[in-house]
Amino acid sequence: MADKIATRDSYGRALVELGASDPNVVVLDADLSGSTKSGEFKKAYPDRFFNAGIAECDLMGMATGLAFSGKTAFASTFAMFATGRAYEIIRNSIAYTGANVKICATHAGLSVGEDGASHQCLEDISLMRGLPGMTVLDPADDVSARKLIKAAAEMQGPVYIRLGRAAVPVVYSEDDDIVIGKAVKLREGSDVTIMSTGNVLSEALAAADQLAEEGIRAAVLDFHTIKPIDEAAIIEAAKGDGGIVTVEDHFVTGGLGSAVAEVMAKQGLGCKVKMLGAQDRFGESGKPGELYKEYGIDAASIKQAATELCAWTKMNTAP
Amino acid sequence: MEITKLKEMAQTIRQDIIREVYSGNSGHPGGSLSCADIVTALYFEVMNIDPNDPAMKGRDRFVLSKGHAAPALYAALAERGYFPREELTTLRRMHSRLQGHPSMNKLPGVDMSTGSLGQGISVAVGMALASKLDGQGRVYALLGDGEIQEGLVWEAAMSAAHYGLDTLCAVVDHNGLQIDGRNDDVMKVNPIDEKFKAFGWNVICIDGHDMQQILDAFEAAKQCKGKPTAIVAETHKGMGVSFMMDNAGWHGKAPNEEQARQAIEELGGVF
Numbered sequence: 001m002a003d004k005i006a007t008r009d010s011y012g013r014a015l016v017e018l019g020a021s022d023p024n025v026v027v028l029d030a031d032l033s034g035s036t037k038s039g040e041f042k043k044a045y046p047d048r049f050f051n052a053g054i055a056e057c058d059l060m061g062m063a064t065g066l067a068f069s070g071k072t073a074f075a076s077t078f079a080m081f082a083t084g085r086a087y088e089i090i091r092n093s094i095a096y097t098g099a100n101v102k103i104c105a106t107h108a109g110l111s112v113g114e115d116g117a118s119h120q121c122l123e124d125i126s127l128m129r130g131l132p133g134m135t136v137l138d139p140a141d142d143v144s145a146r147k148l149i150k151a152a153a154e155m156q157g158p159v160y161i162r163l164g165r166a167a168v169p170v171v172y173s174e175d176d177d178i179v180i181g182k183a184v185k186l187r188e189g190s191d192v193t194i195m196s197t198g199n200v201l202s203e204a205l206a207a208a209d210q211l212a213e214e215g216i217r218a219a220v221l222d223f224h225t226i227k228p229i230d231e232a233a234i235i236e237a238a239k240g241d242g243g244i245v246t247v248e249d250h251f252v253t254g255g256l257g258s259a260v261a262e263v264m265a266k267q268g269l270g271c272k273v274k275m276l277g278a279q280d281r282f283g284e285s286g287k288p289g290e291l292y293k294e295y296g297i298d299a300a301s302i303k304q305a306a307t308e309l310c311a312w313t314k315m316n317t318a319p
Numbered sequence: 320m321e322i323t324k325l326k327e328m329a330q331t332i333r334q335d336i337i338r339e340v341y342s343g344n345s346g347h348p349g350g351s352l353s354c355a356d357i358v359t360a361l362y363f364e365v366m367n368i369d370p371n372d373p374a375m376k377g378r379d380r381f382v383l384s385k386g387h388a389a390p391a392l393y394a395a396l397a398e399r400g401y402f403p404r405e406e407l408t409t410l411r412r413m414h415s416r417l418q419g420h421p422s423m424n425k426l427p428g429v430d431m432s433t434g435s436l437g438q439g440i441s442v443a444v445g446m447a448l449a450s451k452l453d454g455q456g457r458v459y460a461l462l463g464d465g466e467i468q469e470g471l472v473w474e475a476a477m478s479a480a481h482y483g484l485d486t487l488c489a490v491v492d493h494n495g496l497q498i499d500g501r502n503d504d505v506m507k508v509n510p511i512d513e514k515f516k517a518f519g520w521n522v523i524c525i526d527g528h529d530m531q532q533i534l535d536a537f538e539a540a541k542q543c544k545g546k547p548t549a550i551v552a553e554t555h556k557g558m559g560v561s562f563m564m565d566n567a568g569w570h571g572k573a574p575n576e577e578q579a580r581q582a583i584e585e586l587g588g589v590f
Contacts, residue, residue, distance in 0.1 A: 026452075050448060050482070058441045058474035065445020068431065069453070073445075089471070092435045093442055097423055 003142075004167035007199070008106040010145035011163050012037030015074060017146075018153050019045045025153065026066050027074045028052055030059045036076040036106045036163075056081040060089040060101070067100040072153055075101055079108035079162060080121035087127055094158050095131040102152050103128075106163040109249030110283050110291040111199050113166065120283035125197075126254025128160040129227040135180065136227040138162040138248075138256075140201035143172035144224050151180050164199040164249075166288045171201060171222075183230040189217035192242040192306045192313075195234075197223045197256040200247050200297050207302035218306055229259045231267075238269035241317075243309040245274045247297050252277040272312060274305045320363045325530050328398065329359040333559045334588035335394035335407055339417070341579035343410035346419070349569040351391040353494040353527070353554040354461055358388075360533045361459055362395040370400040373427040377455035380430040380446055384439025385463035385492060386420040387571065392429070393417050401428035437469030440489060444475045447487035447547070457541070460489045465497030468506045473518065479547040480519030487547040488540040489520075492527065494556040496567040515549040527552025559586050 018025045019041055026048045033039035033051065042049035050066075052059035056077050063075040075082070082105040083090065094101045105124060112120045129136045137152065137159060139145035145163065152159040171186065172178065183195075187208045196204035201222050208218040219240075221233055237244055246257040257275030264273070278295050292298040296305075320328070332355045340346035362368070366379040383392050390410060397404045402416070409415035416426040420434025430446075433439040443460035450456040466472065479487050491511055495502055502508045512522045521543045525532040533552070540548035556570070557563025560582040563574075574582055580590040 047452070052474075052478060053481075055474035055477070057437075057471045058444070058478055061438055061441025061471065061475060062445035062448060062478060065431075065442040065447070065458075066449050067445075068442070069446050069449030069456075071449055071452075088435060089438055089441070092432070093438045097432045 002169040002171070004169050005142035006165060006167045007139055007142065007145040007163040008037045008165060010142040011104055011106065011149060012040030014146040014149040015041040016044050018150065019048065022072065022153070024071050025074065026050065026071045028059055028063050030054060030056050030077040030081065032077050036104070038074070038076045056086040057089045060086045061093055063101045064093045064099045073101045074104055076104040076106065078119060078121070079105035079124045080119055083124040083127045084121060091131060095134050098133055098157050100156055102159045102161060104149070104161045104163060107165045108162045109164070109199070110278065110295055111164045111166045111249055111288045113288045113291065114285050116285040117282040122251045122278045122283060123254060124162060125226055125250050129259065133157060134227065135159040137180065137225055138198040139224045140196070140198055140222050141168055141171040143170060143174060143176065144178045147178040148180065148224060162198060166199065168199045169202040171205070178224065181225050181228045181230060183233040184222045184224070185219060186222055187218060187220035189219040190241055191217045192310050193219040193221060193237040193240065193244045194302060194306060195221045195223055195237070195244060195246045195256065195260060197226060197248050200249050200292070203292065203297065203299045204247055204302055206299035207306060210299065210303050211306055216307065216310055223256055226256060226259055229263060231263050234260050234263045235267055235269065238264050238267070238271050243272040243274065243313050245276060245302060245305050245309060247276040247302050249297060250277050252279055272309060274309050276302060276305055322530055325359055325363055328363055329356045329530070330559065330586050332359055332391065332394040332398060334583050334586045335397065336390040337574065337579055337582045337586070339390040339393060339407045339410040340573045342408035343412060344573045345411045346390055346573060347387040347571045348390070348574065349496070349556040349563055349566070350385060350463060350492065350494065351388045352558045352560060352563065353556045354388050354492045355391050355558070356528050356530060357461060357490055357492065357533055357552060358391045358395045360530065360537065362399050364534060365537045366459065370428070373401060379457045379459065382431045382439040382443040382458070382460040383421055383433050384443070384460050385436065385466050386433030386439065389419065389421050392421055396428040402426065436463070436466040437471035441471055441475040443487060443489070444479045444484065447479065447484040448482060450486040451482070451484060457486045457488065462489060462491050464491055464493045464495065464502055464508050464511065467491065467508055467511065476515065476518040476520065483545050484547045485544050488537065488550065489547065490550045490552055492554050493551055494554045496556045496565070496570065498567065498570050500567050512551050519546060521546050521548040522551060523548060524551045525553070527554035528558055561585055
């Protein structure tokens with residue numbers, strides 16, 4: 001059994017490492033530094049940590065001002081308040097200007113669990129990827145989260161990094177290459193392709209393992225970068241013999257599924273796509289595992305969708 | 320710059336504002352004219368800046384939080400030598416660097432892109448945090464009085480006081496009018512001075528068209544330690560042009576040729 005680490009803990013660790021190597025790194029939070037783990041940076045570098053209080057719009061504005069004064073500014077709060085409450089500040093002060101602000105939003109998606117719908121942001125990827133110049137990252141585990149946060153710090157310009165609340169299995173090893181904009185193929189298979197983003201990756205991998213036991217070979221791709229999306233990886237999968245299942249802890253509109261469908265439509269590729277994620281429906285209170293099952297993004301749901309897709313493909317491509 | 324020269328420059332900038340908005344046949348003359356004296360004082364006397372090196376390290380910064388007063392900012396930048404004065408007539412045209420609201424990535428000298436009210440002051444707080452960390456540069460932000468109806472202004476006001484940002488000076492251009500009419504009718508903002516005081520700011524109230532008072536206030540702000548300063552400047556919308564003065568109808572309307580000629584002549588210029 002792999003170690004389980006929440007990607008917000010990876011964030012806290014990465015921040016402390018970045019703070020040591022770069023005196024220009026500053027971190028801001030909006031009264032959630034204990035939860036987002038930006039508090040780890042505060043402990044190590046109190047002079048470079050700024051609390052905005054419960055004021056997410058001002059959090060983003062302050063981060064922007066620091067960025068335009070030569071700092072690499074990390075701004076963290078929950079995904080709901082970062083991208084929802086402060087959307088227009090992100091749009092006009094950060095994205096439009098190309099400010100060097102790294103928005104690190106934790107507690108994204110249903111993984112929030114018991115807090116319920118008001119705190120389960122299922123549209124943040126959609127909101128952020130619509131902004132010109134915004135890089136959108138959604139790491140699946142501890143290793144990829146730390147590597148992507150460091151890569152974000154090294155690049156100029158705004159980045160949205162989506163982080164989860166719940167501990168999730170570590171999938172990658174420290175030697176793995178994680179490059180912004182490049183999807184990672186974790187399982188080979190030609191019957192069906194499962195495309196995953198963020199914390200549901202371990203569910204996708206579990207589904208692939210269960211499918212293999214039944215003789216279905218499923219490829220699994222981790223789209224840790226939603227924007228810029230890895231078009232080549234999508235094209236390769238869409239030209240294969242099987243269909244595609246996308247899975248995300250997000251509304252099916254505007255997220256990974258949409259991004260994949262856009263590329264396929266543009267390329268004129270017509271394989272069938274099953275999009276798993278929250279349909280036209282808000283979240284609710286429950287344990288993350290229960291919610292993943294209820295909303296159809298757990299391993300069993302992914303397996304079922306892949307099985308149905310394989311059956312459909314076989315029926316529709318039979319001579 | 321001599322105070323008489325500053326007063327003349329403010330009138331020149333007012334003429335530029337009329338030319339810009341007339342040429343673009345679009346823009347906001349009223350609130351640009353009301354803040355012309357303040358912007359002139361900043362760009363020609365108060366701020367440590369270099370038109371030949373707009374991104375100079377350690378410089379003072381100006382954030383036009385009331386971004387719709389872009390014509391006043393553009394006029395000051397052009398007169399100060401950041402870009403050719405002839406370009407002022409391209410305001411709001413396709414491919415112009417003089418966007419409807421200031422865009423820092425298009426025009427050198429613009430320290431922050433603004434236009435959506437309330438955001439500039441918050442960014443200015445971030446800049447002042449950096450100036451405190453780095454020990455160099457002051458930050459000036461200009462707000463409209465209608466703008467302070469935005470909640471974000473007060474989030475930023477709280478932060479600036481909390482962090483003791485004495486390198487930050489905000490000016491409220493209190494002309495009493497906004498798009499839908501008088502502040503008092505749309506949404507009361509008074510007393511502005513007491514609000515900022517209650518938020519922990521050093522507050523100075525002045526006549527925003529009296530150049531000596533403006534200069535004295537900026538100097539007093541520099542001397543104040545441990546807290547940010549808010550200058551509440553009593554102004555007239557459309558100041559200097561008889562038919563625009565104190566008239567909310569000239570918030571965002573361009574003059575026709577006859578009106579532009581009269582305005583520029585009233586301001587001591589030649590159309």
